[in-house]
Amino acid sequence: MHTTQSTLVASFIKYAFITLTVLLVTSCSSQSDSTSSNKNLHDQFAPESGGTLINAMTGEPSSLISMIAGESASSAITSNLFNSLLKYDKNLEIEGDLVSSWQISPDQKTITFKLKPDLKWADNEPITSADVLFTWQAVTDEKTASPYASDFLLVKNAEIPDPLTFKITYEQPYASALDSWAGLQILPKHRLLGQDLHTTTFSRNPIGSHYYKLDNWTHGAYLKMSRNTLSVLGPAKIDRLVTRIIPDNSAQFLELMADNIDLMGLDPIKYARIIPSRPELQDKLALYKELGNSYTYMGFNLKHPPFDDVRVRKAINYAIDKQEIIDGVYLGLGINIASPYKPGTRWSNPSLTPYPYDPDKARALLKEAGFTDTNGDGILERNGKPFSFEIITNQNKEREKSAVLIQRRLKEVGINVTIRSIEWASFISRFIKTGDFDVVVLGWGLGLDPDQYNIWHSSQQAPGQFNFIGYQNSTVDKLLEQGRLELDPDKRMKIYHEFAQVLLNDSPIVYLSAGYGLTAIHQRVKGIDTPSPPAGVGHNSYDWYIPQPLRRNEMSVN
């Protein structure tokens, strides 16, 4: 059986991407802590096909070719449209998606994938190994400038001996090889050959192979998908998926209460304060809480002085009270972390402790770095220039509030901070991709594999790539390169523990909180696994169903 991949909502993050907002059903570890107030009776309704599921997102995807988009909004949609060669099952074991089997050579350098026979794209063209080869060529093409390119550039040679076989050879054994192929969505060659992936109309009007196909994308309003009858994994139960673009989280919540959407990611105040205080909402909604593989951070632009000075970065780290942010902004629904891995997993180094809140140490470090308050205005100066910078963030309430708390704490040690909150698309295109910022408050959604080459390796700084803070450390570079080649899990763990330690010591970012993914799903949606398996609540969303009596009037869905 190869049909256990979640697709309805962004179920897994196979890859690192920049997260837009509260993550939607994105747990990815073997210790999924999921609670649910689900009082519905599954058995009351037999599974049946049909119906429409409506969800909402705050930001619009920049492209539906996920290898260039690199953001959660895009991945939430494309995970319903495209397959990869491999995927994770509900217990986070790798299994075939487009392939029926794969073989790894004894020297660990060659992998041979066998595609399932008779697979079809949604336009009835056959899926062959030529598509896979094309996709590999696209992701490694310099013109594509994919943030994920480095994973696939390690492939020395790719060949297609026959239409169902795809054979790759690595220069050296690559530890994250299977994981990387589980994250690469295969694109149709016959639609894309000779086109520029950045400008092609395909990115708005894609043809895929997964449970759903895109029918209509009305800019700023919604994306409508319907069941793909040619789906390579067989039919999903729910007929239509509508993803509405509702940039404002409170408007989304109003729509959820008014029964106009079925599912949304919640912020901590809605999860912990508003819904518990309203019995009618508790009856209507099932709540899910999962420790996601994601975290919120404050990142310095290391190319802008004075953030190139490690003492300044450390000082700021000491000056920020992370617990206050977790308590005040996340209402306790967060964890103070010291490494870029999900707490409790093997990759997270248990011997590291977060920077404590210590304003005196911060002041001492700033003084050491040459900052003193010469004119007595309470703001430090160096060479006559006051220490002042701007924090930018996207219009996400938690991040804005975190920034306000940071602003206050930094003021106490003599740093003047202004805050600017910018709409997602222009935030990414105008500030992140161009590197035109001092400090960002942002989040990372991470994959299951510990490899974070894309984010931290010094070679990943081109516009559109993920090392936009400009981090450069030869030790880290070396560790990341080693980690990719190390196949022994224990040795690999040591490498990533050391990596996290160097990172913590360098303080290129301040970890603010590893947050929980909080989700509300309407009780009309049945078939949800409770408690959630390690792969998260959305893992079997293709199997969710909405019983006829509980469906909303279809005429009202538009």
Place this chain on the structure above:
Amino acid sequence: MNIPLLKKALSNPLALSGFIIIMVVLTLSMLAPFIAPYDPNDINVKAILLEPSPQHWLGTDGLGRDVLSRMLHGGRISLLVGLVAVGISTIIGVLLGSVAGFYRGWTDTFIMRLVDVMLSIPSFFLILAVIAFLTPSITNIMIVIGLTSWMGVARLVRAEFLSIREREFVMASRTLGAKDARLIFTHLLPNSLTPIIVSAILGVAGAVLMESGLSFLGLGVQAPQASWGNILTDGKEYIQFAWWLSLFPGLAILVTVLGYNLLGEGLRDALDPRSNACK
């Protein structure tokens, strides 16, 4: 403006109530640092979204800040923006209006076509577009609102000038050899002052609304500084739950704008001989 006129205006109950509202709002805002029970930016993560209570008369916001204190301080911002923006627009409007009305001819045509062009652009969108290119800040907001709302004043002043410049006392002065500047500043302008004042007072109401709107959209006053508009934005997030965050700043904007409008209308009625004749 002379005192009897003010008295006359305030004998109108609506204008009087407007006047009282504005005085109360102004006084409270001026005294904000002394009467606000808390520091408006004092974050207290243990007191998030508390309902109105004896400790926090108007409740607390999403970061545990006292809403009353934030409203009092926010009032200062709103009124400052209102007054400065109107100051700017009035100065520009009066200058261009006087030049157009006094010199007539191509100057007049040019200025009035400029006014037409400016009026043909929806001002809120113009402001949004301009702010998108600048860094949002109080100073920028005041300047931008000022620069985009002078057209009404210019038209008004021009119209006044057109009628006054033909009057006998102006003729007399001109015959005696008075220079243009003297004619404008000692004769024409003082005699068109009342409509300018009325329009300025009404303009403050518009500017307060504009500032609130921009701050509501996140383009106005930036965190952590409070303004009524951005308290409302915070409130919108929890409108079904934390009603106090939406209600009080909303009411403050409503009442203030109402106050300026009542006073402005009342003054106009009192100062306009035609409307007096009707009564």
